[in-house]
Every structure is written in C-alpha cells, then in structure tokens.
Amino acid sequence: MLIALTVAVDALRPVVPCSLLSFSMVPFASCSIIIGGVSWIVPNRVAQQLDSMLYKAYMRLCLFVFENLSGVEIYYHGEKQNVVDKSGKPENVVVLSNHQTNVDWIVPVMLAARHGAQGSEQSFRVMVKQSIHFVPLFGWYIFQHGYIYVRRFGEFIGAPVLRQLRWLNESVPPYWLLIFPEGTRLSAKKTQLIKNSNQFLESSGRPPMRNVLCPRSGGLQLALDNLSTLDAIYDVTVMYGQMRKENRRALAPGMFEFCCGPQTHKQIHIHLERISIDKVPKEKSDLRSWTTDRFARKERIIDEFYSENASVGNLLPCVPLSQTLPSTLFFTAALAAPFFSKTVARIYLLTVASSPLLIAWLHIRKCV
Ligand SMILES: *[C@@H]1O[C@H](CO)[C@@H](O)[C@H](O)[C@H]1NC(C)=O
Ligand SMILES: *[C@@H]1O[C@H](CO)[C@@H](O)[C@H](O)[C@H]1NC(C)=O
Ligand SMILES: *[C@@H]1O[C@H](CO)[C@@H](O)[C@H](O)[C@H]1NC(C)=O
Ligand SMILES: *[C@@H]1O[C@H](CO)[C@@H](O)[C@H](O)[C@H]1NC(C)=O
Numbered sequence: 001m002l003i004a005l006t007v008a009v010d011a012l013r014p015v016v017p018c019s020l021l022s023f024s025m026v027p028f029a030s031c032s033i034i035i036g037g038v039s040w041i042v043p044n045r046v047a048q049q050l051d052s053m054l055y056k057a058y059m060r061l062c063l064f065v066f067e068n069l070s071g072v073e074i075y076y077h078g079e080k081q082n083v084v085d086k087s088g089k090p091e092n093v094v095v096l097s098n099h100q101t102n103v104d105w106i107v108p109v110m111l112a113a114r115h116g117a118q119g120s121e122q123s124f125r126v127m128v129k130q131s132i133h134f135v136p137l138f139g140w141y142i143f144q145h146g147y148i149y150v151r152r153f154g155e156f157i158g159a160p161v162l163r164q165l166r167w168l169n170e171s172v173p174p175y176w177l178l179i180f181p182e183g184t185r186l187s188a189k190k191t192q193l194i195k196n197s198n199q200f201l202e203s204s205g206r207p208p209m210r211n212v213l214c215p216r217s218g219g220l221q222l223a224l225d226n227l228s229t230l231d232a233i234y235d236v237t238v239m240y241g242q243m244r245k246e247n248r249r250a251l252a253p254g255m256f257e258f259c260c261g262p263q264t265h266k267q268i269h270i271h272l273e274r275i276s277i278d279k280v281p282k283e284k285s286d287l288r289s290w291t292t293d294r295f296a297r298k299e300r301i302i303d304e305f306y307s308e309n310a311s312v313g314n315l316l317p318c319v320p321l322s323q324t325l326p327s328t329l330f331f332t333a334a335l336a337a338p339f340f341s342k343t344v345a346r347i348y349l350l351t352v353a354s355s356p357l358l359i360a361w362l363h364i365r366k367c368v
Contacts, residue, residue: 017065017259020331027334028058029137029358030351032144052122052173055145059109059121060327066106067318070259070266073241074110075313077271077301083234084272084316088115090123090174091231094223096291098212098237098298099180100187100252107238107270108178113319125168126178127219133359133368137351140358146171149368150219157222160367165226176234177223181215181291188250206292211250211302217284217291224282233275237298239305241267249306269313271301 031054039047066072082088095108105126112120126142130149133139143149146168148161168175184193198208224230242253242265253261281287304310338345362368 017069018255020335021062021065023335024058024061024331025137025141026348026351027331027337028054029141029355030347032141033351033354036144048173051145056119056122057327057330059124060113060324061331062106063109063113063121063319064324064328065259066103067110068321068324071263072258073267074316074318075267075269076316077269077311077313078273081272081274083274084111084114086114086117088120090116090120092174092227092229093176093232093234094220094227094230095176095178095234095236096220096294097178097180098295098302099182099185100238100250101185101240101258102255103240103253103258104180104238105178107236107268108176108234110268110316110319111234111236111270111272112176113323114316119323120174120176123174123176124178125175127180127223130368133362136355137358140355140362143362143367146175148177150222161222162226164367165222169227169229177227179219179223181217181220181295182213183216184213186211186213186250187252201292204292206296209296209299211299212295215291215295217288220291221284221287224280224287230277232277233280235273235275235294235297237271237301239269239271239302241265241269244306269305271298 032051035047035050035054038050067074076084095111097104097107109121109124112124125146125148127148127150128142130151133143133149143164146164148164148168150161168177186193193213194210197213201208201214240252240258242248242257242261243251245265258266281290338348
C-alpha cells in the first residue's frame with residue numbers, strides 16, 4: 001500500500017509544476033478580464049499598472065517552478081555589464097537567444113528577475129509563432145501584454161504586427177523582447193534541418209555550424225525598424241548541463257526533465273553580451289551578416305562549453321523565496337478558492353467558457 005502510494009506520488013511529481021502553471025492561467029485570465037473591465041472607469045495608467053503586477057506575479061510563479069522547485073544551478077558567463085545587477089537601469093532591449101528546448105524562454109525571465117532593485121519580470125515579451133494564439137486564454141492574454149505574433153514563413157508583415165510594435169515602442173514601462181532568430185528549436189535529431197542550414201551557410205561562403213542554425217534576421221529587422229526606443233541588444237547563449245552527459249550533445253532537456261528530472265548535471269549556463277543599439281547595423285544585408293556573425297560566435301561559445309577546458313562560470317544564487325513565494329501563495333490560493341466559494345467557481349467557469357470567444361475576438365479585431 002505504502003509502496004503503491006510512493007510510486008503514485010513519484011509518478012505524479014512532474015504533473016504538479018505543470019498543472020500549477022497551466023491551471024493558474026484560469027485565475028490569471030479571470031483577473032485580466034476584470035482588469036479589462038475596470039479599465040473603462042479608471043485611468044489607463046492604473047489599468048496598465050494592475051496588468052503589470054498580475055503578469056509579474058505569474059512570471060514569479062514560473063520562476064518558483066523553474067528555479068526553486070527544479071533546483072537548477074544557474075551559471076553566468078561573460079561580463080555582468082549591469083544586466084544581472086540590482087543597480088541595473090531600466091532599459092528597452094531585444095534579447096537574441098539560441099533555441100533548443102521549450103525551456104529557453106525562462107532564461108530572460110531569470111535575468112530580468114535579477115535586473116534592477118525590484119526585478120523587471122514584467123517587461124518580458126516574446127516574438128512568437130502565430131499559431132500560439134490558439135492556446136486557450138494564454139494566446140489571448142499574451143497579445144494584451146504586447147507579445148508579437150509573427151508568421152514563420154513568408155515576408156508578409158501584416159498591419160497587426162506593426163500596430164503591436166508601435167504600441168510596444170510607445171509603452172512607458174520598459175520592454176524586453178525575446179527573439180529566437182533560428183525560428184525553430186535545434187536538436188541533434190533534426191538532421192535535415194541542420195543540413196539545410198549548412199547548405200545555406202555554404203552558399204553564402206560561411207563555414208557550417210552544428211550547435212546553432214543559420215539565423216534569419218527578419219524578426220530583428222522588424223524590431224529595429226519599428227522600435228526606435230530600443231537601448232540595447234542582449235545576446236544570450238543558453239546551454240544546459242544535461243547536454244554534457246554521454247550521447248546527449250545537442251539534446252537539450254524538455255520542460256519535464258528540466259523541472260523534475262534527476263539533479264545530476266542540472267545546470268543552466270548563460271552567456272550574455274550587452275550590445276549598445278548604436279553598434280548594430282540597420283541596413284538589411286548588413287544586419288543579416290551581423291546576425292550570422294553573432295550566431296557564429298554562439299557556435300564557438302557552445303563548442304567551448306562541450307570542451308574539457310570549459311569555463312566554470314559564476315554561480316548565481318537562486319532567486320530568493322521572498323521574491324517568488326508571495327506570488328506562488330497567491331496563485332495556490334486562487335486555485336483553491338473555487339472549492340470554497342461558488343462565486344469564484346462561477347467566475348472561473350465563465351472564463352473557461354469564454355476562451356473560444358477570446359480567440360475569436362483576436363480575429364475579429366484583426367490582431368493576428
Ligand atoms: C526552495 O525553497 C526551499 C524552501 O521552501 C528552500 O529550502 C530551498 O533552498 C529552495 N531551493 C533553492 C534551489 O534555492
Ligand atoms: C516597420 O518595419 C517594417 C519592416 O522592416 C518597415 O517596412 C516599416 O517601414 C517599419 N515602420 C516604421 C514606422 O518605421
Ligand atoms: C517610437 O517612439 C518614439 C518615442 O515615443 C518616437 O519618437 C518614434 O517615432 C517611435 N518610432 C516608431 C517607428 O514609431
Ligand atoms: C586544456 O588545458 C590544458 C592545460 O591548460 C591544456 O594542456 C590542454 O591542451 C587544453 N585542452 C584543450 C582541448 O584545449
């Protein structure tokens with residue numbers, strides 16, 4: 001009996017963090033809809049502040065799961081350059097990252113949590129694939145918060161993208177916009193993708209790469225052309241300790257392994273370089289070659305990571321519980337509330353029921 005229970009608990013362990021994050025979307029969206037309603041009567045600024053608080057709380061819940069529950073060790077490489085620093089000044093940035101797993105997005109949140117006295121988790125946005133808008137509640141919410149939906153293929157840039165960029169450009173609180181120039185996740189299993197990428201590199205007279213794909217600069221171009229309030233680019237290279245295990249080269253851990261897998265090799269290595277925006281070319285072909293140069297650099301950084309003489313890096317302390325626990329308690333309480341209050345249960349049901357409408361709303365308002 002006890003053994004069966006232990007086995008059951010062990011089997012359920014991975015479910016806990018994932019359910020916490022996904023089910024929390026319901027109270028989250030309910031709050032957001034309420035804020036949307038309130039915004040008709042309070043000044044815009046106040047509504048925006050409430051939204052920032054809500055989003056920051058959710059990001060901190062994510063940090064609780066991805067840092068504290070996972071017990072990952074975070075190693076920082078490169079100069080600190082006032083980014084990972086309490087005295088870091090707020091700034092508008094594009095974060096350029098390599099992409100290997102569905103965990104990558106948390107890295108800029110980890111950096112933002114350590115930027116400035118209060119943390120800057122609320123500034124985090126992502127340039128995402130358009131299909132994500134179909135994810136119930138989440139897809140609708142992230143549009144409200146300034147995420148940018150782009151189509152992966154084709155050069156066509158719709159009016160909604162430009163409108164969203166203009167909104168972000170003019171938003172008063174700073175923004176960090178994450179872009180994955182490779183457009184898709186790299187893994188050792190995707191041999192055809194790597195082959196195509198290398199054929200393209202070869203045709204433009206560049207050496208092949210195996211740790212990253214040849215980047216596309218379209219998204220970055222769009223951001224540079226439309227965000228004149230940008231201060232800098234953070235060039236981030238993310239590497240996972242698990243990939244140093246035998247036969248794991250270029251096989252990054254997924255969310256389950258990252259949060260709930262064994263503790264051995266559970267590390268994130270972050271290499272960061274801050275590039276002031278005036279050092280970045282704006283012209284199309286210059287920008288393309290600049291971006292490819294940046295990725296050639298990542299290729300070398302990752303090669304070094306696999307080598308026997310890899311730098312150890314600086315261990316960053318886990319984000320303090322005082323920063324994450326209040327949000328975690330808030331969402332846990334919000335998830336327990338419908339069991340005690342019929343009103344709350346009804347609000348959640350309405351929210352869930354409205355999710356197809358919210359997706360439809362995105363289409364009717366021509367947001368995607
Ligand atoms: C996570 O939180 C617990 C307290 O709930 C603390 O003891 C532990 O050290 C934290 N984990 C990390 C990796 O900091
Ligand atoms: C926004 O970016 C697009 C594509 O780079 C460009 O064509 C357009 O002129 C930019 N808009 C503004 C207002 O600069
Ligand atoms: C971005 O915002 C700044 C400051 O509000 C403004 O001067 C600039 O024209 C805007 N850029 C674009 C491309 O709209
Ligand atoms: C690693 O460092 C040692 C000692 O500094 C050196 O002898 C060795 O050649 C290095 N190995 C590589 C692969 O660079």
